[in-house]
Amino acid sequence: MKQEKTDNLQPGGVSAPRFDAIDRKISAALVKDAGRSFASLSEEIGLSAAALHERVKRLRANGVIRRTQAALDGAKIGKPLLAYIHVTTAGWGITPGLMKIAQLPEVEEVQTVTGDISVIMKVRVSHSLALQGLLARLYKLKEVRATSSHVVLSTHQERPVQAEITEDLGSEVAVGIIPEV
């Protein structure tokens, strides 16, 4: 029996759903390929298929895994033009008009952000005329003050949320910045 020491267990936290190293590993694997069979994954993780299945079920129930989806090729489905639209609005937040535009299948992201712009939209369209049409719809909204578009020339990385975390990202800057008490 190759029973691993269960040092992955966490002290009983009632509120926060636990998410240990194994869960992270499973999540990372499913982000890369959600179509893999539990059998082969369980081998890689070091769990039985049944235990793995239970964990995945719990990850879904907890909302860690929100869903599993197909990743399409934008160009091959007829939408080769990707762009970011920066929107400056009068007033605050997202209005019903903007939300309606956000529902268009061309619109992939709508985020309110800090900085000198209010909203960042990520849109993918069939051709430049469609981009213009999208901008026209934006300018029909009276809360839209200005827009600034950035057409994507080439994509060097584009992927969903990754499960892994680089541990030493913050620490390297911390030295000499945190004041002594």
Place this chain on the structure above:
Amino acid sequence: MKQEKTDNLQPGGVSAPRFDAIDRKISAALVKDAGRSFASLSEEIGLSAAALHERVKRLRANGVIRRTQAALDGAKIGKPLLAYIHVTTAGWGITPGLMKIAQLPEVEEVQTVTGDISVIMKVRVSHSLALQGLLARLYKLKEVRATSSHVVLSTHQERPVQAEITEDLGSEVAVGIIPEV
């Protein structure tokens, strides 16, 4: 017999794969939920499970469906801070230094764009110190002239490439814009 005629080949090596309305419908369904059984999907589409399976297999082979992946909740895996970093670089394009940073699991997108900035990066980190660490790594590269960060306050839409296309997006602007010949 499946013979490959050389005159079928197009520049790029791939003969034009067809992508009809049914394919689009299937793709749209799989983007929403790739875990659905072929049986239930075939009912909705109006095909047999076998025919549906064959189409999906072809969509994958053609690269229309690039992969199927799990969508994680950024906050629940310990990365609640989402931001866009606009990078202005000296010289052109993506350098090896930038490509290395693009491999970090915190970096979800790296795009070269038109406009007054060179690169747009989408990053998701655990806390602001990690964002600072990321910026520190960027500024270590001598090709990086300046950056401008936009922290996401709230996400109103965030989803992968959608299969649907709004047909009348371009047409509405076209009226009165395209000059008569």
Place this chain on the structure above:
DNA sequence: GCCTATGCCCGAATAAAATTCGGCAACAGG
């Protein structure tokens, strides 16, 4: 220290799904 409740895991059985296969019909080209 002992006892029990709990969480996590396993192997095997079962249910469900994916995948394959042979054949039929529509269509285009010769």
Place this chain on the structure above:
DNA sequence: CCTGTTGCCGAATTTTATTCGGGCATAGGC
């Protein structure tokens, strides 16, 4: 009119997901 090709179907077949009963270890009450 024939013929090769394509897309589809229903039914087998194989693979996979899912359930089930139980074992082991830990934590906490007593």
